[in-house]
Amino acid sequence: MFIDRARIFVQSGRGGDGMSSFRHEKFVPKGGPNGGDGGQGGDVILEADSNVNTLVDFRFRRLFKAKPGGKGQGSNKYGRDAEDLIITVPLGTVIKDEASGKIMADLSRDGQQAVIAKGGRGGRGNWHFRTSANRTPTFAELGEPGEERWLRLELKVLADVGLLGYPSVGKSSILRQVSAAEPEVAAYHFTTLNPILGVVGLSDQRSFVMADIPGLIDGASEGVGLGHDFLRHIERTKILVHVLDVSGLEGRDPIEDYEKINAELVKYNEKLSHKKQIVAANKIDLLGNSDNLERLQAYMDTRDVELYPICAVNGTGMDALLERVWTLLTEYEEEPDEIDEEVVYKAVDKPDFEIKRDDDGAFVITGPRVERLVAMTNFDDDQSLRRFQRIWRYMELDKLLQEKGIQEGNTVRIYSKEFEYRK
Structure with missing residues (x-):
């Protein structure tokens, strides 16, 4: 089951209490304080793992608590530091603080970590509080409480190429044709309800990852249908292949579809409009006497957009499309502001009181x-x-x-x- 959203509660470990104790040795009637410090509470850390593909595990477990630090002991012995609690998430997971809505971390590289809740500091033992005026302090600090918060996790799939377009234009058929992925293909809209990834293999051991993004509809940028759920998966792709149905069998106009989908992209995130996009004119085997392909080609020529006529069912034109996609991927240069930082949220300094x-x-x-x-x-x-x-x-x-x-x-x-x- 593909789950790309989750809500969890995390709590770091409390610091161990400091110890209040005194030396008790033979011939030392008035031994001084020797209480040790408490141990550090465990941090809660989220780690990106390439072996994890979905957030489904968080449907059954939502509470994550790190262990507390050990208590200090006599003879100035420190308490044991608690182990950190590491929670694995898929690559491409964005972590948000639910209360503030701030992005705390954006984990897109294998092994990348973010400390989400810092463990509490151990309390100091009474040894620290001896002074010339008070040589026998009887008190020690308690451990510092850990941090706790509700988090929202959102997964944005990591793919080199995203298939973009209205429902039933043939995106799933393309992915089945060029990879080992087996998305459902049927004669009704919204067959694909979740992003599906497939590895496209070319000659000379070349390969890239392609994602079948569920079909968009008008108003997707405002959240109509599952608009926001679909659109955020496009953000991480390097190249977009805009699939259009040129057959006209469903009464759709490919030029109108192209303009509407791109308008939704701009409304949702203007950066998406700057992604490299090529057009796959699908279902050319069903054109008949329609002039849709000629009109679409002339329209794309005026906008300097590359168009590749294809038939996803029998594979016509697919080789040329895939080779061009590979060339564009090799030429792709990541923008400086596209590079995700390990932690993009930093707490602002608050007044002392x-x-x-x-x-x-x-x-x-x-x-x-x-x-x-x-x-x-x-x-x-x-x-x-x-x-x-x-x-x-x-x-x-x-x-x-x-x-x-x-x-x-x-x-x-x-x-x-x-x-x-x-x-």
């Missing part, structure tokens, strides 16, 4: 520094709590809250914790 008023009147403080502080503080330990209060004052959060109009007894919410404000 942001204070907003929630619907229930609570003051909500957000920001990576303060959220990390709250998440890694053990509020059950008195020394840890006092450290939190010192850092709170250092960050001047009281001043910021007062500027926002906070009053005695108001609720302050940070991360998953709630506090009651006292002056």
Whole structure:
């Protein structure tokens, strides 16, 4: 089953908690702190794999969680770092953050990886918090929480050549004729509902990959039918073979079809209109007395577009078409902006703190520094709590809250914790 869209939830591993411990040795009555740090939580990594061809596996499994880091131990022993969770996806997979809609990664090369959720940092053991004023700190940091997000995966097939055209113009017949692929061919529209790839073999061990893109209809660029699902598969192809039915048996005009399909390409993505395109005038065996082929040839001559009359059923004209496609592929030069970066989404820097008023009147403080502080503080330990209060004052959060109009007894919410404000 070919599945080219999926929605999954990923969560990186939490960092291991730091250890609070002290040396206990004979003849050392007052051993110092020796709690080790927690281990790093596992990252969630997506990796492109040429052996994977579809996103069907994500229909049955949508939740992916990396393991947490190990807890720190006494004698300054660090906790074990968790293994990264690697999720394999097909080449050509685009990963989007569902909440923001941003593209996080575009994986088009075998083995290409992208870290989608970074594992949490391990908490520091109490050994780190010894000072001249406090030689026996009893507290250690908790592990930093991992990241979590919903992702949308979209697969754009990777093919050298894409067969473009209305339904039932003969695209599937062409692919069956020139490759070992066996798309369904029948006398009704929309026989092909998913892209089908075939390897076209020429003489002298030459070959390229051709994709039968499902037929487009008017309004495809606005999502009519399965327009967007079809059109995005064209984006990665190098050459487009525009297949037209010149027989006229279904009352179609090939020139009108050509103009309408190209108009849909421009509406969807203007870059598609710049792709090299040649025309395959199919079903010449059914022309009869029609002058469609002559009219189409004259039309293409005025636009400097190459036209190749063919019959996909008996193979007439296919050799010339395929040889020209091969020549165009050898001459193809990738545009600099076509080259996909491993990760195209980079998080923008956010302000250290942001204070907003929630619907229930609570003051909500957000920001990576303060959220990390709250998440890694053990509020059950008195020394840890006092450290939190010192850092709170250092960050001047009281001043910021007062500027926002906070009053005695108001609720302050940070991360998953709630506090009651006292002056």
